[in-house]
Amino acid sequence: MLQVSDRGMALPLSPYRKLTPYADAAESRGVHVHHLNIGQPDIETPPTMLAAVQQASIRVLEYSPTAGYPSYRHKLASYYQRVGMPVVADDILVTTGGSEALLFAFMCCFNPGDELIVPEPFYGPYLGFAEAAGARIVPVMSHLDNGFALPPIVELAARITPRTKAILICNPNNPTGYVYRRDELEQLLALCQEHHLYLFSDEAYREFCYDAPFLSPLQLHGAAEHVVVLDTISKRYSACGARIGAFVTKSKALFQAAFKFAQLRVSPPGLAQLFAEAAAELPLSYFDHTKAEYRARRDLLLRRLRAMPGVECPTPSGTFYIMARLPVDSTERFAQWLLEEFDHDGQTVMVSPASGFYATPGAGQNEVRLAYVLNLPALEAAMNCLGHALEVYPGRC
Amino acid sequence: MLQVSDRGMALPLSPYRKLTPYADAAESRGVHVHHLNIGQPDIETPPTMLAAVQQASIRVLEYSPTAGYPSYRHKLASYYQRVGMPVVADDILVTTGGSEALLFAFMCCFNPGDELIVPEPFYGPYLGFAEAAGARIVPVMSHLDNGFALPPIVELAARITPRTKAILICNPNNPTGYVYRRDELEQLLALCQEHHLYLFSDEAYREFCYDAPFLSPLQLHGAAEHVVVLDTISKRYSACGARIGAFVTKSKALFQAAFKFAQLRVSPPGLAQLFAEAAAELPLSYFDHTKAEYRARRDLLLRRLRAMPGVECPTPSGTFYIMARLPVDSTERFAQWLLEEFDHDGQTVMVSPASGFYATPGAGQNEVRLAYVLNLPALEAAMNCLGHALEVYPGRC
Secondary structure, eight states, rough: OOOHHHHHSSSSOOOHHHHHHHHHHHHHHHHEEEEEEEEOOOOOOOHHHHHHHHHOOOOSOOOOHHHHHHHHHHHHHHHHHHOOOOOOOGGEEEEEEEHHHHHHHHHHHOTTTTTEEEESSSTTTTHHHHHHOOOOOOOEEEEEGTTTOOOOOOHHHOOHHHHHHHEESSSSSSSTTOOHHHHHHHHHHHHHHTTTTEOOOEOOTTTTTTSSSOOGGGGGGTTTTEEEEEETTTTTTTTTOOOEEEEEEEEEHHHHHHHHHHHHHHHHHHHHHHHHHHHHOTTTHHHHHHHHHHHHHHHHHHHHHTTSOOBBOOOOBBBEEEEEEEEEEHHHHHHHHHTTTTOOEEEEOOOEGGGGGOSSTTTTEEEEEOOOSSSHHHHHHHHHHHHHHHOTTTBBO | OOOOOOOHHHHHHHHHHHHHHHHHHHHHHHOOOEESSSOOOOOOOOHHHHHHHHEEEHHOOOOOOOOOOOHHHHHHHHHHHHTTTTOOGGGGEEEEEHHHHHHHHHHHHOOOOOOEEEEEEEOOOHHHHHHHHOOOOOOOOOOGTTTTTTOOHHHHTTTTTTTEEEEEEESSSTOOOOOEEEHHHHHHHHHHHHHEEEEEEEEETOOOBBSSSOOOOGGTTTTTTEEEEEETTTTTOOOGGGGOEEEEEEEEHHHHHHHHHHHHHHHHHHOOOOOOHHTTTTTHHHHHHHHHHHHHHHHHHHHHTTTSTBOOOOOBBBTTEEEEEOOOSSSSHHHHHHHHOBBBBBBEOOOGGGGOOOSTTTTTTTTTEEEEEHHHHHHHHHHHHHHHHHHHTOOOO
């Protein structure tokens, strides 16, 4: 019998996909589905990015250097410096999306059986990257009731074993929207220093902080050997399809290992690097409009959600996600019911059940993640649907 | 002490890189270096490909579907059908270069400790992908004296153990240029059927066969569950920098496992898929000019090399590589000497020592791989350099 590998079997299908057939069926019945379930931004990609590709003169589209075009690495370093991060071009390995940066970090830091501590809920694919590397995610629960702040540092410390190699945070956090405070980051770094751990910081949503400035652990004193920043242009510039990210570290040994992995795939995408390079030249004021739009959407969702009886949601300070606790038996059942059995004036809403973001079985069963990637009128309509649905859902509790 | 993973340590640096500093130094001394060392084609990328991107109207560059744009998958299936391969869109997972197709195949078929039989010499990065998956490459020697034909099938059979999961061929072969015959492919498939093995076929150079038509093992009777084709547009359309490849199989179980890996990185590059889609529409006659050019270059190299005393080289029927045995003590030393100590009228030549393509220690020490990715006058000049160099090299034997 031909067999696939154990990790090929063990790897979970994306939780997003479970509901997709129901959404497709709803749409084919003529129901308009408001998609609050995925992190695909609707904001226009800066036209200057596409223009850079469209104006390029290319006789032969050659491999780029393995670490990325030097011109892009330099401009990206300048961007990091503008936001206060002490990054130079030599610290940057340009990757094929943030996902490849995660793959490099996991493959280069973990031996089979090693452990990685991650506050949960967390971005689901971390589990798959751990599976690929043979590593194990050790979750530490954060809680909706305090806005998903970093769990007490003693709880993380209690999970450290001789196999622990790293702590991973997503900052600002997908799915919670939480933005880690300086004192939390300092505690994390101190713990990593004490136990010789890497601190992975997934900063895909860096530019979307609404209530306080963003701080990367790379900006802390003593970060150099410990911190690996995993980055992507996907959300920052609404450029998910480009597949350009970055693996950023000041650890020469780790950079060298990641570089060897990067050599296997020769180079990151070339056209997309031209595209990304144009973005790296945008002034920071470019984000003003996008942030104002996202902030207005967040405030709308908070206002509408909090007006729904039994719904609780903390204020997320960053990203374009909101986590909400709903008065339902199970958000997995509720999400399916919304697509299969409900509509309000021919409309319904697709949400992400939060169970897909927890490693602990049974956690998050009455929570959902909502992505505010629709414009304000669409979000109002989606909230009308959600409010009505909660009134009539048979599994309300 | 912070440590990188065992595989991060074990992964070899690309052999290409060892000589690069010497080439850079030669160029900074004003010596013109003819680069026959890398497989970066000089043929123009079809302008219709860039035009497709440059004419695209894109408001938001969204994630593509995980398996690639349906329109591209369909057109790519049509291309495969035009070359006689029974492929439909559902058999195709669009990947980020051929390298990601290799990664998916290795991660999905091998458990740590599993074995993969590969005729050597072979494309060096296979070793790295095996390291990433925790698998071990078991080489079987092919020989310059018979043109690097498939070793006798009993030699492959003798290497099969309970840990063997697959046989990997590159067809046409990089680095040897050998094109596998129907009877060789049939023997390979029969062996895989007998022992329940996958047959990986890396077909990056499919379109470059000069003396006989190409045959993929996927075209053989009974191939469906066994064969995985690993493909890329890099060489076919001189589009290495795009990073678009394909993982092609009719095994539903394996496709599903690879799809789950693909979900981790969400989607392949979007702009590059538009680029590749335009290529998939080109008629097969597009290759006529390119093949004629490569064939003329091959014939030039064969004529010049065979006129050099002590040089032996079989006729490669495909790719744009030639393997040659040189009358030198070590092609590693010779290659470095060419860059460090030799020039002919201010020119020299950079070659790939073949040791980088062998897993067996000490093998291939008097062989080089030459890539004919320069135009005919440049190749003549490069051969003038090589001929003079062999006359004066102190390590000649």
